[in-house]
Amino acid sequence: MSVHVAPVTSSTIVVAVDVGKTSAVLLVTDASRHRLVGPLEFAMNRSGLTGAASGALGAVPASGQVKVGVEAAGHYHRPVLDHRWPPGWEVLELNPAHVAEQRRVQGRRRVKTDVIDLEAITELVLAGHGHPITDRDVVIGEITAWASHRRRRVATRTATRNQLLGQLDRAFPGLTLALPDVLGTKIGRLVVAEFADPARLAALGVSRLIRFAATRDLQLRRPVAERLVTAAREALPTRDAGIARQILAADLVLLANLDHQIQATEAALGSLLPRSPFATLTSVPGWGVVRVSNYAAAIGDPQRWPGPRQIYRASGLSPMQYESAHKRRDGGISREGGRVLLTV
Missing domain, CATH: 1.10.287 (Helix Hairpins)
Incomplete structure (x- = not known):
């Protein structure tokens, strides 16, 4: 998870959106965890999303700093990310694995509802996490x-x-x-x-x-x-x-x-590729256009990763390590991650 540019303050307003195939749910919360709007369910179409955004805008104070948190859901969430939100609103994409981990932290590992997911999204955004959508994402x-x-x-x-x-x-x-x-x-x-x-x-x-x-x-x-x-x-x-x-x-x-x-x-x-941050990889021996493109498709925007260690782990190449009572036991390459690169 990458930390976004605008810091979270006491005036931050979070618009959490949990997207489904035909409908979505929206929740507006302030920095004190007070609900301002919702949970509000709306149809996944132009009028439904526009109406939900208008309802959220009406509840935002004039001095409010708004962050829209959207959980990635394959390709279903893309229209929400690309929606023309009000000027100044920051749109963040959240990894579903991170949302699931946040539910576990809240003691709801085996309980999954739209409302619980919205609360998990809100907590992640308020904690300063999420991947901001930029123009480079288009390339x-x-x-x-x-x-x-x-x-x-x-x-x-x-x-x-x-x-x-x-x-x-x-x-x-x-x-x-x-x-x-x-x-x-x-x-x-x-x-x-x-x-x-x-x-x-x-x-x-x-x-x-x-x-x-x-x-x-x-x-x-x-x-x-x-x-x-x-x-x-x-x-x-x-x-x-x-x-x-x-x-x-x-x-x-x-x-x-x-x-x-x-x-x-x-x-x-x-x-x-020349317009992407992966252009220099084609200068590596053995790395042509196809290999670099497949790598770029799996990694996405490099800025969402804190460093190469996280990419290595998400690829399913993290060595196993267990330590307890000053006794440490290392194993081989684990299966942790594996498919994460395809979903984040």
Whole structure:
């Protein structure tokens, strides 16, 4: 948790918001823990949030310093963070794990209600905790979105490749033995696209295959061409080869589309990273655009972390340590954290 810029004073007013998918609850409290408004439930739409904000504004004294505390809830809380709150109000995002810990401190570890969560949010804000929303979050949010988009497309591409190779084993048995990395080479992609029927490749022959590849700007060495033609001549036909070639053609179109989307995603990440606080990481050997972007998506705004020790711990890499009565026992890497980077 990072400490926000404006200090908490006796005139501080906390607007705590607990967000759900379709509705949210708001509680306005002063620094003395006196409730001024709420708990007030409202619909998660423009009119509902505007009305709740107006109700909170009416209860705030003219000299009040307002801090809006919002518990992170996946993506459901984003409209509340991005809402046009009254000028001068500071908007803070709170980690749900910290809110749960605050409930435990209050003796309500196993009791979770909207009101209790609002009280926990209020206490955290009054204690000076929370992550202020800044303009830099917009860039980091874009990096996070593109990195997640790329991760999903890569997973889909991997599944598509596996499906494609399965169909290829039915359409052209033995090709992967002659060319192990079929989809990772240009000549492999060419053979899959143009010669899924091994009879066509066998009839073409070695010399004509080399010339065929040359017309498509591919330099094919004769030993490789001979292996491919031999594999085509030795291929054992299967009864479902025809339907396999049809599905293979459809998978190739999908694979090309996925490759294009992944390249476009990496281009977008490459243009965003220089505007982010993670730009210098690309100068580290072995750290390219994709790796840095995935790291940035997991970390978020670095200012919300007190230091690298907390990031290491949140990554699930905290060594276990137990000490009692001057006896200390250290263990291996614990599982503490682990998924925290995905939720904060």
